[in-house]
Amino acid sequence: MADVFACAGCGAGLTASLTRVALPVRTHQRYGHDLLPALMEQGTYAVDPEPSGPPWRPWDAIGADEAAARGVFAPVPALSSGLPGAILVAPGDTRGTVLIPERCDGYCLGLDGRAGPNLACAQCGRAVATRMDDCTFWQVVRLDPTAVHRIPSGGPDPTADWAEIIRDREPAPPIEPPGRWSPQWQAAVAVALAHLLAASGGNRVSVPAGPLATAFGRALDGLLPAGPTAKTLALAGPGLPAPATDIVLVPQHPQTGEAWEPPPGAAGAVPLAADVWTYLAFHDDRRLVPATGVLPDGVLRDDPLPHHPWGVLRPDARVLLHTLSRLPAVREPWLRAIHDRLSDRPS
Structure with missing residues (x-):
């Protein structure tokens, strides 16, 4: 509509x-x-x-009980007292x-x-x-x-089915010129990372090599305690085979915000923004095989090299803390310890 x-x-x-x-x-x-x-x-x-805009009240003036009633379960610098x-x-x-x-x-x-x-x-x-x-x-x-x-x-707009979304939605490229990670990716990965931490139960998570490891592996290794791997992570969703893993990353519907539902009995699902999920699931990053010879006269090269990042992907710390503080699981001592460590040293 x-x-x-x-x-x-x-x-x-x-x-x-x-x-x-x-x-x-x-x-x-x-x-x-x-x-x-x-x-x-x-x-x-x-x-x-959420409420937005002034006036703002510091955490000390709000208190844990009032904050929890507003859906915030760990300390934040301040909360808006504006209108939701x-x-x-x-x-x-x-x-x-x-x-x-x-x-x-x-x-x-x-x-x-x-x-x-x-x-x-x-x-x-x-x-x-x-x-x-x-x-x-x-x-x-x-x-x-x-x-x-x-x-x-007019009447209600039809909700796109997953096949339409996968076919028509433009994936979000992870790297922007001249070589920085997209802030859109940093935010989307941060939101999913908060839910991944909660789904881990405090256990170490194994991430398969490749784009998933680039996006989540370093952060999970740095935030979860050392020890034997207890859970595994993979992508799941429309167009992909069902993986045999403990945790799956699934796309969020861009119209409704609802996460794709895995089949009954499947692993626990963690939502990820659809345009980032689509890139991870279907982007073909293979390089062309080198060939001999040269381009014919008058033919211009039209395949510039892909962008490469300046450094590792760092999920947005503010977005990660914002999401963590609003998950009821953050009241668990082990996850609250991660939240507090990030608050003290967000980098």
């Missing part, structure tokens, strides 16, 4: 026609000091269930809004929303949204759920 969001005060339209998708795993990521692209794909929106349910859209999909000049603060190169909503309805002046486009942030407009209302149009 395509939706338009309108001002709750005067009814003016504030967005283009949008389709709801799952909340991106990189929503709460902050990366480097670069200007990042838009968080949401054009023509889509997602809903963030913000509607996230790409900045280019907004319509009929103007900046509120006195709220256009930021840290470096743009707006970071520190002063609260900084976009108003151009027709009636009501504060309706917060634009965030400073360095380190994925660019996004967060519509205030109390200041807008949704206007549905």
Whole structure:
């Protein structure tokens, strides 16, 4: 179903026609000091269930009981006391809004929303949204759920089946020019890593050599205790044979956010963003066999060498801690110890 969001005060339209998708795993990521692209794909929106924006309360002022009631089970620096349910859209999909000049603060190169909503309805002046486009942030407009209302149009959109997703969804390449790991990969791997740690039960996990080991092997070896391997990890999902392992990485549906369900009796499943899972499952990284001779005259070389990373893949520490702190399993002493060690030394 395509939706338009309108001002709750005067009814003016504030967005283009949008389709709801799952909340991106990189929503709460902050990366480097670069200007990042838009968080949401054009023509889509997602809903963030967590409170967002000021005022912020430090952990000492919240306490473990109140935090647990909000779904946070390990200490975090601070929690928002803003409203939950913000509607996230790409900045280019907004319509009929103007900046509120006195709220256009930021840290470096743009707006970071520190002063609260900084976009108003151009027709009636009501504060309706917060634009965030400073360095380190994925660019996004967060519509205030109390200041807008949704206007549905048309019937419900069909949910793509897994065969369509595997066929049509573009895999996310892991390396960006000139050789850094994609922040999208660092966030997706971090979220899956948190669930992998919980699924391990504190036991060492064996990861097969290849792309899976590149993505998860080093982190699992560094975070789980030394000792004999107790569990094994493999990819599972549509188009792959069922592996005989203890833990499987399965894709998350990009529309619904639901994880692919393995057959009954299969191993425990850990979700991974579909575009990263698709790359790991189906990308053919084999090199062409060298051939003799030269290209004919007038034929240009069109197969540049693949990008190689500057260093090892480091899952995003902030995203990993954010996800770990919201897993009930983090209350187990062994997993809480990993959380606390990461909090003290996130690198």
